[in-house]
Amino acid sequence: MLYILIVFLAIAHNAMAGELTAEISKIPLEISFAQGNGGSIIATDVDNNGSYDLIVTERGYIGAYATNGKLLWSRRLDIRLSEHAEIHGLPGLHGPGVQAGDINGDGKIEVLFLDQESRVRVLRGDTGQDLWSIKLEPPSGAKQWEHLVIANFRGKGDRDLLLQATNKMGYRMGRYIGAYSLESLQAGKRVPLWQRDDFGACAHSGARVADLDGDGRDEVLGATILSPEGNILVKVDIQGHLDSLTVADVRSDFPGLEVVMLEEGILNRIFLVGHGGVIWNTAHKKRLEPQNSVVGHFTNERTNMQIWCRSRQNTYQTPFVFNGYGHLFAEYIMNDVIPPDWSTTGIEEISPIHWTGKKHHLACAKERHKADDVTIFDPISGRFMLRIHEKASRLYVADILGDWREEIIVANENQLHIYSNPQINPRPGQPPLWSQPHYRRSKMTWNYYNP
Numbered sequence: 001m002l003y004i005l006i007v008f009l010a011i012a013h014n015a016m017a018g019e020l021t022a023e024i025s026k027i028p029l030e031i032s033f034a035q036g037n038g039g040s041i042i043a044t045d046v047d048n049n050g051s052y053d054l055i056v057t058e059r060g061y062i063g064a065y066a067t068n069g070k071l072l073w074s075r076r077l078d079i080r081l082s083e084h085a086e087i088h089g090l091p092g093l094h095g096p097g098v099q100a101g102d103i104n105g106d107g108k109i110e111v112l113f114l115d116q117e118s119r120v121r122v123l124r125g126d127t128g129q130d131l132w133s134i135k136l137e138p139p140s141g142a143k144q145w146e147h148l149v150i151a152n153f154r155g156k157g158d159r160d161l162l163l164q165a166t167n168k169m170g171y172r173m174g175r176y177i178g179a180y181s182l183e184s185l186q187a188g189k190r191v192p193l194w195q196r197d198d199f200g201a202c203a204h205s206g207a208r209v210a211d212l213d214g215d216g217r218d219e220v221l222g223a224t225i226l227s228p229e230g231n232i233l234v235k236v237d238i239q240g241h242l243d244s245l246t247v248a249d250v251r252s253d254f255p256g257l258e259v260v261m262l263e264e265g266i267l268n269r270i271f272l273v274g275h276g277g278v279i280w281n282t283a284h285k286k287r288l289e290p291q292n293s294v295v296g297h298f299t300n301e302r303t304n305m306q307i308w309c310r311s312r313q314n315t316y317q318t319p320f321v322f323n324g325y326g327h328l329f330a331e332y333i334m335n336d337v338i339p340p341d342w343s344t345t346g347i348e349e350i351s352p353i354h355w356t357g358k359k360h361h362l363a364c365a366k367e368r369h370k371a372d373d374v375t376i377f378d379p380i381s382g383r384f385m386l387r388i389h390e391k392a393s394r395l396y397v398a399d400i401l402g403d404w405r406e407e408i409i410v411a412n413e414n415q416l417h418i419y420s421n422p423q424i425n426p427r428p429g430q431p432p433l434w435s436q437p438h439y440r441r442s443k444m445t446w447n448y449y450n451p
């Protein structure tokens with residue numbers, strides 16, 4: 001296999017602008033992201049050596065790359081990926097379609113995916129070799145199982161699996177879910193822990209899981225929130241559908257984690273939901289559709305996070321920010337803050353980012369509707385603080401270099417570009433973001449709508 005040493009180079013001044021700076025390193029890929037919107041990237045320490053690696057998925061392909069540019073392994077196989085979930089089923093636009101975790105407790109990572117025939121396949125993380133697989137019967141209203149998530153439903157660690165499928169006819173929503181013990185699946189036992197056909201899924205995205213109440217077991221997150229046993233804990237009365245769902249500790253005065261849900265319909269509400277139910281819902285005064293959100297600490301206020309919403313307009317968007325109490329905090333016109341040569345269609349694939357090492361988050365996004373530039377901006381004012389000239393067709397934010405700050409991982413045709421902050425970290429020694437279980441889960445269940 002081709003082994004190409006990574007090239008570290010400071011970005012030339014003409015390739016970058018703004019008050020922040022970034023360094024680039026490049027990983028050559030065996031495949032190209034130039035075509036299609038299926039597949040993406042997740043980070044995990046695939047070969048168990050203490051350094052994060054990147055798993056790349058594209059149609060018919062899984063590859064594992066170290067951040068020094070080395071190809072660790074790759075496989076050509078029939079991985080389940082898709083584009084628009086409402087038409088083609090899950091995992092949807094830029095859904096990675098792959099999971100990684102130590103599912104048997106031997107201290108080594110396994111890589112899991114679904115193939116196109118509802119077969120759960122498990123590979124060795126360090127070599128990519130087959131470990132085991134099992135074919136499952138899809139629900140009767142579905143074509144196939146389409147989305148998988150490693151979960152902890154029984155309190156035993158990453159030993160369970162959530163599967164999800166959409167209805168095969170009409171507007172496809174991931175209403176079918178099933179929970180399985182991985183140990184049982186490995187033993188050839190196909191009986192689920194539980195199964196439902198009434199899950200309130202996001203319209204364009206696969207289910208996420210997180211341990212909301214901190215009892216060590218995951219809840220399943222959608223417009224319905226399910227307990228680890230598959231019982232309905234919360235049912236949010238959505239008028240229309242959910243576009244986006246994010247989990248974070250939005251309110252420190254409420255125990256556990258909260259879920260932010262964005263509704264598309266007549267009411268266009270934003271919901272903050274906890275383990276015990278809806279905490280508040282609100283809407284922009286003009287009923288602007290929130291569309292995409294970024295949730296984080298954007299100010300020095302520590303007791304609540306802010307919720308940035310992009311707004312729906314196809315051009316000249318008017319982002320607005322609510323605080324953790326549901327009060328409008330800021331709003332502005334995107335075209336007042338973007339550089340003059342930035343697309344008037346705005347930004348997409350928008351994620352909170354710990355870039356500077358300070359306590360607050362910034363946001364990271366790419367130019368919308370084309371493989372183009374990347375920005376870091378201040379969500380409260382919209383100020384662009386860094387612009388990177390790119391051909392970004394995927395944008396993934398995660399701490400992969402280990403100083404707890406996050407890097408920007410961009411898919412640029414047949415390369416990954418990793419951007420890191422060369423400035424001194426003002427707060428070294430913070431606990432890794434990966435030590436938060438919901439960060440780990442979120443970075444493995446991201447997609448275009450839910451970075």
Ligand SMILES: [Ca+2]
Nearest residue numbers: 045047049051
């Ligand atoms: Ca590694």
Ligand SMILES: [Ca+2]
Nearest residue numbers: 102103106108
């Ligand atoms: Ca293992």
Ligand SMILES: [Ca+2]
Nearest residue numbers: 211212213217
């Ligand atoms: Ca729980």
Ligand SMILES: [Ca+2]
Nearest residue numbers: 251254255256
């Ligand atoms: Ca909380």
